[in-house]
Amino acid sequence: MEAHKIIVAIFILALASSLTFASDPSPLQDFCVAINDPKGSVFVNGKFCKDAKLAKADDFYFSGNTYAVAFAGLSSENPGVITIANAVFGSNPSINTDILAKAFNLDRKMVKNLQSEF
Template sequence: METFRFRFLRALFVFALASSSVFASDPSPLQDFCVAINDPNDAVFVNGKFCKDPKLATADDFFFSGLNICKNTTNPVGSTVTPVNVVQIPGLNTLGISLVRIDYAPNGGLNPPHTHPRATEILVVMEGTLYVGFITSNPDNRLITKVLNQGDVFVFPVGLVHFQFNVGKCNAVAIAAMSSQNPGVIALANAVFGSNPSINPDVLSKAFKLDRNMAKNLQSNF
């Protein structure tokens, strides 16, 4: 009997470890919804947010307007991301989804290489032509790319470096859905060369095979 119990507990432990590694999305909610509020009075703390009393929830807690509005892309990278996550729609709290709209300037508007640590992304092109891709993890670091046109859909797996680049002569627009209420974003160049405080340039010089002065110059640009 003791041997059976030991084997059972060991199997249960292994299953728990496997489950924790497989499920990479937000945890499943245990209630219909949890409208996020900042006031802790008379609230319950769930998924990093305080929850409004469900009886006080209104339609506006689940609503966002303006995703049809074109955004200004006159910035260094030529793109603007409009998020629609738990910050914009409090009712998304615990539901494990969010959206972004991305506007790209003509002839080279870029959503630079970045990752979402907590979400897989599925992107649909609403206007224009985009060159998109992601890079697989070590040791292969294989680049998987595709040129997308209006109506095309592409998936970026959770945590992998990916990008979108407008190869057309007109503005481009895409809508992307995320498998997290708050997917997070790590822009690689900003994170590495624009960290606060700055990374020792000797580290960057060796890591990226750069002259030390070049590494310092890149840091100054961020």
């Protein structure tokens, strides 16, 4: 009977250890160095990117006009402007004050004040 328990324990350990070696077949990529030539590149989120193993520090340096680059690369005419506050505190119909107070760790009076600004 003791041997039966040992065999069951080994089986459970073997089953559990096989799960620890599982991994995502397509892990996320932390960055994408844009590349025009699709040959020898990686396709990430709809863009052709340089293979991460071939990236160099010079790929992340740009000495030109950064505004002309931030404007072309962003979908907003005002890069850096955050409009979430308008959507949250200025929504119509308004979001319940208690919910906003809890979500942003504010008191109800402060939430009412923020909502009145919009």
